[in-house]
Structures are given as structure tokens and as C-alpha cells.
Amino acid sequence: MRLAVISDIHGNLPALEAVHAEIKTASPDLIVNLGDCLSGPLWPEETAQYLIAENWPTVRGNHDRALAEMPPGEMDTIDAFAYRHLTKASRDWLASLPATTSLTSEIFLCHGSPADDEVFLLEEDGGNHFFPSSEGQIRRKLGDVPAELVLCGHTHTPRIVHVSDRLTVLNPGSVGVQAFPGLTVTGSPHARYAIATRLNGKWSFTLRAIDYDWSSAARRAEASGFANWSHGLSTGFAANAIGT
Template sequence: MRIAVLADIHGNVLALDAVLEDLARRGGAELTVNLGDSVSGPLWPRETFERLEALNLPTVRGNHDRRVAVDPADETMWASDVYAQERLNEAQRRVLCAQPLTLEIAPGIVAFHARPDHDEKYLLDAIVDGQLVRAPLAAIRRRLKALDPACRIALCGHSHRLELVRIPDGPVIFNPGSIGCPAYDDSTPPAHVSEQGSPHARYGIVTLGGEGRPDRFETIAVDYDHEAAARQAEQAGRSEWAHALRTGFMPG
């Protein structure tokens, strides 16, 4: 069984389409899961929502999905959330908010956006000198306490950083990286950035072994018209997003 893992699209429908086309060229997957943060960003939130709605994928709620649903907008919403909210109708926002925090997509395989008990706290990451890096194993273990002990593969996003971690005597945790937002900054103390280091759209494929064969985890980086996405961000007044989309790094 092949499972395609999509995460952190952030309204970048061009990157999403490129990933879906690449997946089709590779023979597709029996199951495709969306790990949330689908529409928030100064790009194409409505178009992305409609594309995903047509696909009807099993999907978990990201922190930005929850924030976009806040109506009216309040001080907790970042500019990208407001941009998306203004372009979605009430029914679409309700759909985003109603998505589950966690979802068992196959026996022993659990999907969530950030942590199994929280949609906004990092699972595999620590903040060091303003950058996201891998957290110590002991910290990751503590953060997994809410995870079902029967879980053998956990799929997560949120940090936009590719990670594959096998917990000794525990699950494999797989973060495929971000499809639509290759870098971001977060001013929430302690302020930090996440940078994938290239503009590619990233996703993953998990091939379940079965009958004694090992599971296989693939990470895929897909080129697409990131310049068009950067121009869209510039038109929305978000030069830092444009820089991230072009380079995979934050300015400065």
C-alpha cells in the first residue's frame, strides 16, 4: 500500500497541482492524506480549498485552518490568515475548523498536523539561535505521550522541515516538508525561522511493507512555477513571502 503525504500547502495551488501531477506520473497512491494548513497565505486560498474539496482527502486540522475560521478576525490572526479568511465563505471556513485534530488513516498509522494533542506546538523541533533544529529525543518522547501506543507510523507537518525519526521502541515519525511555503518566520517568542533551502514543493510517499518487508519512506521535491507564486505574493503586499517562494530562505 502506498500512502501519499501532503502537508502545509498554504494556499499555493500551483505547487499543489505540480505535486498531484508528479504523484500521478509515479503511479499514484492507494491513499493520499492532507496534514493541514491548507489555505492560509497570500496566494490562492479559495482556489486551493476548491481543489482539495474536489479531491475529498482524509485531512487533519492545522493551526492556520483553525485561525482562518475565527470570525470576525481578531488579534490572534496573522496577515496570511486574514487574507485567506476574506477569500473564503462561511461554509468553507466551517469545514476547515471541523477537521479532526488526529486521524487514524490505516491500522497503526496516525496523522496529525503538529502534535497528537495540539495543532500548533512543535513535535520534532527545537528553537536554537532563531532556527528550527531537531529536538532532543527525550523531548520528542514527552511530546508523544498523547499518541496511541499502538501507533507505528505518525505523519505530521507544521514545521515545514523534512524529518524522519524512528523512536527506539516506538513509532516512526515522518514529516514530508511543505508543499507551498518553503520558508517562514514566526515572531512568537522565541522568534524563529524555518527554511527548506530551495523553492521546491515537497511531499512524501510511504510504502507499507507487509509480510516481513520493511516500510519505505520517500521524500520528493518537485519544481514548479514558483516565480508566478512569488509574483502573486508581491501583488498581495507580502515581499517576504515572495522571497521565501523564490529561494526557500527568509530575507536577511
């Protein structure tokens, strides 16, 4: 089995299109999406239409949940922007997404952690930075999830953690946003995704970082009134606060 794993698109349609084009060359059995699909000052409705048409197995991220459930007046700025630019049909699609799902008894999908879409499964929240969780912390956050492969997103940080001979956790990184101030800093604007391959009962992984027209995304953010997104989209380094 070969899976392509994407997460945290945040409405960055050019990044998604570039990632999808490369994924097609790998001919995976399935593409899965770990959520936070639309929130941000980029192309929320266009990205929604793309994802709805592709109909990949998708779990709901914390920003997806906010767009589907929160009153607009209580949303943060990037969610509120996306909400104003989404059709009701697209918001209904977000509302229909499950919080978690299992592809098989061996493969579990979540956005943050199995129990909470805002909990960082592989990292700890240091207030203004992430740092890696210990083995014990990861095990506690996993709980008793019955899987040999757990796929998560949320921190935009590509990582593979071998929890035990029975269990591996994969975060593919973010398709669309490579820098959050003080938290995620990948140091390059390349779009991220991962390939997970199971052969002879064992999993192997490839973390991918690919080129796309990130200058168009930076210009779009600035034109939308979010100039503080432009630096991160262009460089992979955070400038000022761009939301979390």
C-alpha cells in the first residue's frame, strides 16, 4: 500500500495544485488530507471546490471546526476572512468532515491528536515555540488508539516518530503555510507532503518539499489585507504574527 498524506493547506491553492501534480507521478493507492483546509487570506472557496471535487478521505482540523461551528464575530482574523469568502455549501462540507477516521484497523487519521484537534501530538506548546514531546508524552496523547500508523498534522512540522515496533506517527508538514511566528519555522517556502509505503508488513516514509509559485500566494495575502503573511509565504520564516 502507498499513501500520499497532505495537511494544513490553509487555502493555498497553487501549493495544493503543485503537490497534487507531483503526487500523481507516485501513483499512490490513496491520498488523505489531515485538515485545516481553507482558513487564511488566500483562496478559501477555490480550494474548497478543488477538495470537494477530489473527494479524498479528510479529517476536520481546528480551523475547519471553527469555520463550521463558531459565530463569525468570535473567529480569529484568518478564519473570519475565509468565512466571508466561502459559500454555504463549502461550509456545510467542512461541517460534514469527521474529527478522526480510520482507513483500516491499522491506519488512523487525526488533525491534532486522537482526542483533541488542538493538541500537538508530537510537540509541546512552550507558549511562543514548539519543542519535541518525550516518548511518554506522545504515548499519553495517543491513548489506546488501535493502529500501527497514526497520521497527524496541526503543527506544520514534518516529522516521523517511531513510538514502538508496533506504532509510528507521521506528520507530513503543511502544504500551504511554512511559518507561524515563534512556533513553526521550516526555513523555506516549499510545499510539504509525505508518502507512506507499506511493503512486507513494514512502513517506510518519504517527506517531500516541492517548488511552487509562492510569490503568487504572498501577493494574494498582501492584496487581501494580510501583508504579515507575505514574508512567511515567501521565505518560510515568520515575520509578525500571522495567526495560529
